Amino acid sequence: MTALSALWLPILLSTVAVFVASSIIHMTPLWHKTDYPRLPNEDRVLDALRPIGVPPGDYMMPRPANSAEMRSPEFKEKLKRGPAVMMTVMPPWSGSMVGNLSQWFVYCLVVNLFAAYLAGAALPHGAAFTQICRFAGTAAFMGYTFALWQMSIWYRRAWSMTLKSTFDGVIYAVVTCAVLGWLWPK
Numbered sequence: 001m002t003a004l005s006a007l008w009l010p011i012l013l014s015t016v017a018v019f020v021a022s023s024i025i026h027m028t029p030l031w032h033k034t035d036y037p038r039l040p041n042e043d044r045v046l047d048a049l050r051p052i053g054v055p056p057g058d059y060m061m062p063r064p065a066n067s068a069e070m071r072s073p074e075f076k077e078k079l080k081r082g083p084a085v086m087m088t089v090m091p092p093w094s095g096s097m098v099g100n101l102s103q104w105f106v107y108c109l110v111v112n113l114f115a116a117y118l119a120g121a122a123l124p125h126g127a128a129f130t131q132i133c134r135f136a137g138t139a140a141f142m143g144y145t146f147a148l149w150q151m152s153i154w155y156r157r158a159w160s161m162t163l164k165s166t167f168d169g170v171i172y173a174v175v176t177c178a179v180l181g182w183l184w185p186k
Helices: 004-027 042-052 067-071 073-081 098-122 129-155 159-183
Strands: 057-061 085-089
Touching (some): 004 098, 004 159, 067 073, 098 129, 098 159, 129 159
């Protein structure tokens, strides 16, 4: 067993490395450039939504009030007519990503903390690089990817986006296990 306190530097540096890797992936026109296509008639849709004053949140349309309404012929007709919409409304935005990036950094830190914890609980000082990657890489991969899949299963997020993000998770897991393996206590 390797104490978590002996892994603070590898945890922190692997977090920074994943943060940098994710920045490169998302700031360059690699595989995510087509994730969110522009909505046809975007200005008309935004102009129609503004006067309604929809508060920030997640919405589904059509949305039945209860299970009885969901079985009603009127609601079934709404579903047939379409469109069905899952929508996240965000507050007006300044364009600053400081809050998002700060939260992403903390998330990476938490994932890498758990990856190091699991590897440390299973492995002693001086463990082989492959063993470290087996535990830390698997845990990091799970932390960076598995929660995304349910968005495609239940909320019909495009599988292409989920698979691209899963590929990102593979990269983040490799970066995590590479740094942890490099700096693992001898």
